[in-house]
Amino acid sequence: MTEAAASAATLDAVDAWWRAANYLSAGQIYLLDNPLLREALAPAHLKPRLLGHWGTTPGLNFLYAHLNRAIVAHDVSVLYVAGPGHGGPGLVANAWLDGTYSEVYPAIGQDADGMRRLFKQFSFPGGIPSHVAPETPGSIHEGGELGYSLAHAFGAAFDNPGLIVACVVGDGEAETGPLATSWHANKFLNPVHDGAVLPILHLNGYKIAGPTVLARIPRAELAALMTGYGYEPFFVEGDDPRAMHRLMADTLDTVLARIRAIQAEARSAGFGGRPRWPMIVLRSPKGWTGPREVDGKPNEGTWRAHQVPIGAMERDGHLALLDTWLRSYAPAELFDEAGAPRAALRALAPSGTRRMSANPSANGGALLRDLVLPDPAQFALDVGAPGALRAESTRVQGQYLREVMRANMHNFRLFSPDETTSNRWDAVLEVSQRCSVAEILPGDEHIAADGRVMEMLSEHQCQGWLEGYLLSGRHGMFSCYEAFIHIVDSMVNQHAKWLKAAAAIAWRRPVASLNYLLSSHVWRQDHNGASHQDPGFIDHVLNKKAEIVRVYLPPDANTLLAVTDHCLRSRNRINVIVAGKQPAEQWLDMAAASAHCARGIGVWEWAGSAGAHEPDAVLACAGDVPTLEALAAAQLLYEHFADLKLRVINVVDLMTLQPPHAHPHGLPDPAFDALFTVDKPVVFAYHGYPALIHRLTYRRSNHANLHVHGFREEGSTTTPFDMTVLNGIDRFRLFAAVVERVPALAPARAAARQFVAARLDAHRRHIEQYGIDLPEILAWRWKGAGP
The missing domain is CATH 3.40.50.970 (Thiamin diphosphate (ThDP)-binding fold, Pyr/PP domains)
Structure with a gap:
């Protein structure tokens, strides 16, 4: 880099930003009123329920402040992904400090009243979640569940050559399986046309109640692990703010220089092999800058700082301890008489879309461009009959x-x-x-x-x-x-x-x-x-x-x-x-297929024998194999019962089975009844678990006559048709199900049962002898809706 190292004055500004973000973060956890502490802190100023996570937040704020400086110094676009998602108050605080929050939520202005609203809404009924969420400007990462931050970061960097994704990985999160495998995403990032991901492993030592794995292994072992993953690790470690500010600023300058050099070489000379991307290990105390001791027990730097450091405010001395802690950030130095961040503080923030909370990549829909899509008809099969x-x-x-x-x-x-x-x-x-x-x-x-x-x-x-x-x-x-x-x-x-x-x-x-x-x-x-x-x-x-x-x-x-x-x-x-x-088997030409999919459900007139008449029974199907078996069952019915009036319904969009109030694709009751009738037996061959079809249709008038065949956890290594037999969705069982439920077919039920038993017995003997399905199954073809 040609830029000079950060000056002492710049680092003082970074420290001021950090203190302001920490103050705003703690205020969100504790304060309902008196946001600038211009009155003596009183119980009435506190939230009745203290919720939130303090422990990871100071580290997230520290990184945010330093990234702000680096963005301005090096003119880079940075997306901030916070793996420790319960550091939500920190990301909200930083978005308010740089002005983005007030832009997207005008009621929460950059003044004392806006600060009060900012504090009140956090983890409060009608407010915002305690974690980084869609409501948080600058976020693409739902922080309520751990393990996915690094994969999200790389996904955002693909095909985004001007973007650097700073991804903070919590040391608790680093123990999850999804995160552990995500380190290997660097084997897929191409510096020619992709952006960069800067992983920052944040070691603060503890989860909710115990130590983290990566914080308790020797530094050399951790460095070897990250080197083995293919990264160049840089360590920023300590608890003295002044020393840590200098070390972090210098380290960021170095790693950004590495990233720029990797990309410049690849984009000028072409891809020449997998680069060793830099990553940072930040080791800082959990609950950094918070109360060192509460009730005679260590707090800062321990698991006790994970959530609310000072909890039971009714205890003696807790209110005074909270007051001392909050005032340690010197809010009067950070915010002016109106409650706005002072000019010197605002000067540290990048401008416009360079602000991480306003980065366009964090609101991807604003960047989205429609795909250029070919006409599906170009690829359609000519199915013939x-x-x-x-x-x-x-x-x-x-x-x-x-x-x-x-x-x-x-x-x-x-x-x-x-x-x-x-x-x-x-x-x-x-x-x-x-x-x-x-x-x-x-x-x-x-x-x-x-x-x-x-x-x-x-x-x-x-x-x-x-x-x-x-x-x-x-x-x-x-x-x-x-x-x-x-x-x-x-x-x-x-x-x-x-x-x-x-x-x-x-x-x-x-x-x-x-x-x-x-x-x-x-x-x-x-x-x-x-x-x-x-x-x-x-x-x-x-x-x-x-x-x-x-x-x-x-x-x-x-x-x-x-x-x-x-x-x-x-x-x-x-x-x-x-x-x-x-x-x-292929059933529909492209025109018929498009029309059928647009409806989501429909009668296949060519497969049924009822025509415009009220059917004796309905044979429904959803899924490719169930459709095959349903049509084979229909053909068996036509061969045995020439006068049977059968309606065949195919379902493409499963949501159509629900009423409109349950799903926007749902069929109104009159339309559903017109398809399935109000009193005739319906035998439904379904791809999955039968209970789901009952769940979707239980409000329908003919639900009592609905009989669903589907997967029932049977089968292993066997023939394709035997899978349907073992689960009772085969053509013979569907044939029998219709015969058993159509009153006019009662005289034929005994013969139908014998027929089905004989065919299933023949099937079993054949597959056990030859290992393949019966010739009549393998060679079956649709003959039409006739005897």
Whole structure:
């Protein structure tokens, strides 16, 4: 760097900012009134419930103050990601100090009354959470759950060449599995076209009630660990503020010089190998600058400082101790008569969008640009007659995504834990490779430093990368085996909560949806066995708010194309698409598929025999394999009962089953009754757990006549059709279920039972002898809705 080292006067200003942020942070935890302590502190000035987390906050404020100085000195754009999310009062305090908070929340001005409002709202009914949340300007990271900060940081840095993401990793957070694997994200960051991530491991020594792992290993061992991860570690350690200010300022100057040099070389000479990016280890006392002792026990530098250092205010001496602590920051020196930060303090802040709390990447919807999307019809299959063609639906989807990638090479990426090829998205590798900036050997295929297919065998990493990528203004899609997407259940929870909260914040702009393809699904895991069989992610997602989640079960390639195009155009959603990758029957041409997907549910007239008449029974289906079995059951019914009036309904959008008050896609009762009737038997073949269909439809008038067949935790390594037999969703069981419930077919029930028993017995004997399904199953084709 050519810039001179920070002057003593500059470091005094940094210290003043730090003291102001610490004062504002403590004030949020404690004060209901008297924000500037211009009166003697009294019980009436305190909140009735003291909530918040002090321990990590002074360290976060220390880093924020120093990053402010560095941004101005080096003219860089920095996004601040706070892993210790319960340091929320610190991020709020800094956003108020630099003016952003008052810009987005005008009622909380930069004056005494605004400060009072700022204090009152924190962890208060009708106010804001105690952690860094969507309400916090400058944040893309929901801090209520630990482990995801570094993955989010790297996601934000991909395709963002002008951005440095300063990611503070708490030493408690560093013990989580998702964070531990996130250190390896540096093997995917390309300095030519990506931004930089500056990890800052904040060691303050303690979690809620005990020591942290990384704070209790020798410094040399910690340095070796970070070096082994591929970083160049710099240590800033101590508890004396003056010495720490100088050390941190010099260290930031050094690491920013390293980052600039890495990027300058790569962008001028081209990518020349994986760089060793710098990272910082900050070791400072927990609860730094707080009360050293409370009730005769050490506080600063111990686990006791984790939450509220001085808790029971009714105890003797506690009010006086709090008063002394708050006044130690000298608020009169920091804020003027009106209560605004003094001019010298404001001068430290960067201006405009250089303020970390106003960084555009923290409000990604404002940067979002629509994808250039091809017409799905270009990739549609010519199915001919329904069921005449067999194809791999997700392979067709992959061809569509190839062209999406080709047209959006700066703002679209695909993410998958080593399953892009397995789930039949191979075509995307024709336009972009798998990304890796680590060593590439001569025999490797489809791997390049500038690849846009992000694969690492960690669902946590892929999910975190994609969330960070979306929240900073880009688009993407996640392909995963259905059973293993459960690994990120909790991350999906947090993202759904973020979207819900952000939708109610006027200045937060809508972001691209979080889109999943779940393939290698439960009904085609005959070779992997029970470990790969779990369709329950659908149930998990449907516990989230209706305005956020969507679940689609396209039965063939053309419906999958229509659904994928819709999902990539959507905003602020979590879209779950479940589709098989194995060769399967194709049912609808593109026009019919588009119309069917637009409705989300509909009668397949070509598959039913009722026509315009009231049916004797309804055969419904959702999912590709259930659709196949339902149609095979319908054909059996036509072969045995020529006069049976059957209606076949296919469900693509699972949300249509709910009433409109439960979900915006829900069908009104009259429309639902027109489809499913009000009194006829309904046999429903469903992809997942049957209870979910009952849960979605229990308010409907014909619910008592609804009989759902789905996955019931049976099956292991067996044949594809046997998976349906073991779970009672096979064509023979569906055939029998209709016969048992149609009154006019009562005389035929005994014969039907014998027929079904005989076919299932033949099936069992055949697979146990030959290891494959019966020829009549393998060669089955749809013949039409007739005998």
